[in-house]
Amino acid sequence: MNMTDLSYIHLSVVEFRYFDLRTLQEAQAVAEQAKLDLTDLNSSVQSLYLSQDMGDHEVRLVELDSSMVKHLEAGNSLMVRGDKADMAVVCTDDSTFELKSTQTTNSLLLLPDCRAPEQLVGGDGCLLHKEVYCISHLYLELKQCRPKLKKLQTLLQENVFTGPEYESDEKHTGKKYTTTDLLSLIQASEKELLQELRKLHAVHYDGYWRLVDFDYMGNVLQYIMDTVDCQSWSYDQIPTDKLLSMEDNVYPRVVLQHCLDCYGDRKTMELDGGSEEVHVLSEDKVCRYFAEYLLKGVGKFNLAEFLQTWKESVPVGMTTDLQQLEGVALIDKKSHPQVISHFPVTGLPEDAPDRFNRLFRTREKWTLEDITPYIRDLCERKQTVGSLLTKFARASTLPDGTKVYNSRVPIK
Amino acid sequence: MVQFAIRMPQTEGGCPEWTMVELQGELETRDSSGLPGNRLGDLHFTKGGQPIVLIGHHVLHGKVVELEKPFAVLVKEKKKDNKDDSTDSMDTGDSAEDSEKCSDYLVKAVIRNKLVFKNRPRPIINLPHKKGL
Numbered sequence: 409m410n411m412t413d414l415s416y417i418h419l420s421v422v423e424f425r426y427f428d429l430r431t432l433q434e435a436q437a438v439a440e441q442a443k444l445d446l447t448d449l450n451s452s453v454q455s456l457y458l459s460q461d462m463g464d465h466e467v468r469l470v471e472l473d474s475s476m477v478k479h480l481e482a483g484n485s486l487m488v489r490g491d492k493a494d495m496a497v498v499c500t501d502d503s504t505f506e507l508k509s510t511q512t513t514n515s516l517l518l519l520p521d522c523r524a525p526e527q528l529v530g531g532d533g534c535l536l537h538k539e540v541y542c543i544s545h546l547y548l549e550l551k552q553c554r555p556k557l558k559k560l561q562t563l564l565q566e567n568v569f570t571g572p573e574y575e576s577d578e579k580h581t582g583k584k585y586t587t588t589d590l591l592s593l594i595q596a597s598e599k600e601l602l603q604e605l606r607k608l609h610a611v612h613y614d615g616y617w618r619l620v621d622f623d624y625m626g627n628v629l630q631y632i633m634d635t636v637d638c639q640s641w642s643y644d645q646i647p648t649d650k651l652l653s654m655e656d657n658v659y660p661r662v663v664l665q666h667c668l669d670c671y672g673d674r675k676t677m678e679l680d681g682g683s684e685e686v687h688v689l690s691e692d693k694v695c696r697y698f699a700e701y702l703l704k705g706v707g708k709f710n711l712a713e714f715l716q717t718w719k720e721s722v723p724v725g726m727t728t729d730l731q732q733l734e735g736v737a738l739i740d741k742k743s744h745p746q747v748i749s750h751f752p753v754t755g756l757p758e759d760a761p762d763r764f765n766r767l768f769r770t771r772e773k774w775t776l777e778d779i780t781p782y783i784r785d786l787c788e789r790k791q792t793v794g795s796l797l798t799k800f801a802r803a804s805t806l807p808d809g810t811k812v813y814n815s816r817v818p819i820k
Numbered sequence: 821m822v823q824f825a826i827r828m829p830q831t832e833g834g835c836p837e838w839t840m841v842e843l844q845g846e847l848e849t850r851d852s853s854g855l856p857g858n859r860l861g862d863l864h865f866t867k868g869g870q871p872i873v874l875i876g877h878h879v880l881h882g883k884v885v886e887l888e889k890p891f892a893v894l895v896k897e898k899k900k901d902n903k904d905d906s907t908d909s910m911d912t913g914d915s916a917e918d919s920e921k922c923s924d925y926l927v928k929a930v931i932r933n934k935l936v937f938k939n940r941p942r943p944i945i946n947l948p949h950k951k952g953l
Binding site for chain 2: 430435438439442443444448449450453454455456457458459460461462463466467468469470471472473474477480481483485486487488489490491492496498513514515516517518519520521522524525526528538540541543547591592593595
């Protein structure tokens with residue numbers, strides 16, 4: 409906006425009464441004075457008045473996209489959620505948008521009843537009085553963004569589920585949260601919230617969302633696998649209902665179902681006599697669990713030893729692969745011997761500059777292959793890993809020809 | 821955290837559609853009478869649908885623009901208990917620890933078109949200055 413181009417329009421003092429007896433002829437006379445070609449004009453004129461109580465009309469202008477307008481027209485709401493530290497966001501059912509206030513030097517006049525040219529009466533025409541409701545220099549824009557979900561982990565860590573028998577003990581007096589509770593505290597849409605809860609393996613127990621203790625989850629998983637072995641079922645075809653309905657199950661149905669969903673996929677099998685719901689245990693997810701079990705709390709693990717131990721710990725028939733540990737563990741190939749350590753992406757900051765700072769503090773130079781699993785989730789809509797790296801990192805080439813990335817800014 | 825809704829009251833006939841007129845710069849009165857209550861000017865349309873506005877001693881030629889993203893005109897819903905709601909939830913970060921319920925905002929109207937006047941205004945010469953009437 410070029411400030412020198414501003415044209416200040418001086419409104420003549422008009423001593424007419426409000427809604428004066430202005431006539432069409434007067435308006436046309438002024439138009440003639442202004443050298444407008446009356447034959448090219450629509451015969452009707454709208455005379456604009458600034459409403460008397462303009463100053464009392466406090467409005468907010470918000471730019472919405474058409475789908476949001478339709479959403480509102482259907483009777484739904486848009487939720488605005490504001491955190492004291494951050495700016496406010498607007499949430500639909502499935503997306504989150506940053507609310508940004510934009511100032512303009514232009515005057516935005518709002519007219520409730522202005523007629524479009526096609527709505528003007530033909531023939532001899534008439535003078536219509538139209539009010540300006542208010543004038544604004546401010547409007548709010550919406551820009552789709554990643555939901556702010558880090559807080560969710562903090563909230564759910566107040567009361568982690570370790571089994572029904574411990575629910576009343578002194579370690580479980582922390583607050584518990586329902587979906588509604590969470591939506592009033594987290595800047596995210598419902599769909600995004602539920603997605604994150606699934607990612608964190610949170611269980612919906614007794615109406616509350618709970619993180620499940622890692623070791624407890626392992627016990628449940630082991631129990632499921634032992635049961636499958638005992639019953640001579642296959643990991644690829646666990647009959648869901650049969651397993652959940654077994655009389656002497658050591659764990660609650662909800663918890664078993666949750667574990668099956670976290671470490672397996674649902675499938676409908678067509679068999680003689682109808683269809684059956686089964687779970688297919690995921691080799692990748694199960695192996696990942698065992699790896700994390702070994703790596704947690706250990707610090708650095710000798711890579712060769714780890715690979716051997718890991719292979720031996722997973723169920724028979726399952727194959728381990730380092731690819732399964734993307735975003736979970738980091739291998740230091742430069743150390744002698746090579747080591748591996750637990751480094752889950754879920755433990756890292758959600759704000760991009762902070763994330764990159766932590767990554768570069770952990771390791772000075774990263775290859776694209778190594779860093780991608782740790783920044784992929786930072787991509788806003790239409791952003792790529794490449795563009796993130798261009799923004800937050802500096803590329804260079806090592807003597808051996810490898811392309812690496814390091815920090816652009818001093819590391820904090 | 822502050823949380824409130826933006827809602828569109830469901831009325832017969834649907835949500836009103838308003839128009840926006842966008843002018844460069846500020847409107848001022850020559851004396852200190854202030855803007856409210858005054859006549860602003862006349863809005864003409866050419867047969868081709870082009871808007872022309874006469875304000876004070878200026879002629880402004882503009883165009884009708886269909887907004888890519890419509891505007892919603894929001895007003896704060898009045899609280900039933902008439903509590904003085906002095907916080908403007910759209911501006912401030914809240915100071916309360918827990919989630920706080922604020923007034924909802926209602927969509928008073930939707931704006932899908934604007935009349936934009938970007939061209940340099942041309943002066944009207946010899947405009948007779950009427951007193952009284």
